[in-house]
Amino acid sequence: MPESADQLYARVTAAAGEDGRLPAPGMSAWDIFPWEAVDGAVLPKVLAAPGAEAPREGEAGGKPCFACNGFPPERVVWEDEHWVLLAEPKPTGLPLVLVLWTRQHFDIGGFDDEHAGELGRIANRLVRIIEAMPGIGRVHVNRWGDGSAHSHIWFFARPQGFEQIKGSYAVEWDDILPPVDETAWRADLHTVATKLANWGGTARA
Secondary structure (H helix, E strand, O other): OOOOHHHHHHHHHHHOOOOOOOOOOHHHHOOOOOEEEEOOEEEEOOOOOOOOOOOOEOOOOOOOOOOOOOOOHHHEEEEOOOEEEEEOOOOOOOOEEEEEEEOOOOOOOOOOHHHHHHHHHHHHHHHHHHHOOOOEEEEEEEOOOOOEOOOEEEEEEEEOOOOOOOOOHHHHHHHHOOOOOHHHHHHHHHHHHHHHHHHOOEEOO
């Protein structure tokens, strides 16, 4: 069962500094992070001139495809003949972060009707399962395609009761908040896996 709002707040305050603030997330050092500190103010970075795009992982000239090389079995939550649901390697700040991958090297826009229909059904089931768990306010479903050419859809479960952890910024908070308790996290992965397997496939968590 995901932690309550009070439990999450206790986890945060235990990890915060004397001023109540948590450390800056690792993403603040990424090239694509759009903000920087200038004379005590946080401002958008100057936008660089356009250039050639680097090939994605799994594209010609890019790195080998992570997914086509085989999914790490310890991260597999659920799977069937066409899809594999992965957890992150270890707990993160949000209650659950899951990634649904195709087995075949498709990208969205290249799906046949069968895979497109399956994606809709599985995504709908995952959202329904996770949002029914206590302490979950919403599940955000996201697709970014700039890192890998192999289709993968993210599911971010945000905690209930925190006005600051809403919308697209929930992704940033996932990197800021201290990690969820691993025992509770694994129990929640098991719940998701077994409930999703009611429609088919195999629970692995």
